[in-house]
Amino acid sequence: MLIAAIVLAALVALLHVYFLVLEMFFWTKPLGRKAFGLKADFAEQSKTLAANQGLYNGFLAAGLLWGLVQDAGSAGRPWLVFFLGCVIVAGVYGALTVSRKILFVQGVPALLALAALLMA
Structure with a gap:
């Protein structure tokens, strides 16, 4: 189960x-606008906010990667639990x-990864 948790967390x-790349670098480009269903004028007006949002997604990714390199079965486990929990909260709020x-x-x-991690 630990391997499944590692794969899912990764x-x-x-x-x-x-998400970081889309929001920070492609928000106003066709790829970003298509991914988020944005009109060109709205994308241009909101690009600074999107870049900030992308940065936060990068922090979530960094925390998860830190937990993975610290050994998900021991020292990295609390990091993974915390950051997966953050992603779950962000997903619920976004929904x-x-x-x-x-x-x-x-x-x-994130919920599947957290469940696998807690069952490992």
Whole structure:
């Protein structure tokens, strides 16, 4: 079960690196606008906010990666529990305030990773 937790936590970290890239570097580009369903004028007006949001996603990814390199079965476990919990909260909040899709893209993978980690 620990291997599943590691793989799932790594997937969640990679997703957040992807979110960072989309929000910080591609928000106003066709890829970012398509991913988030944005009109060009809104994307341009909100690019600073999106970059800030992307930075926070990067911090989530960094925390998860730190937990993974510290050994998920021992020293890294508390880091993973904390950061996966943060991702779950962010996913629930995003689902309630922006789109339910966020729960499935962000929250569910983190919940599965956390469950696997706690069962390991």
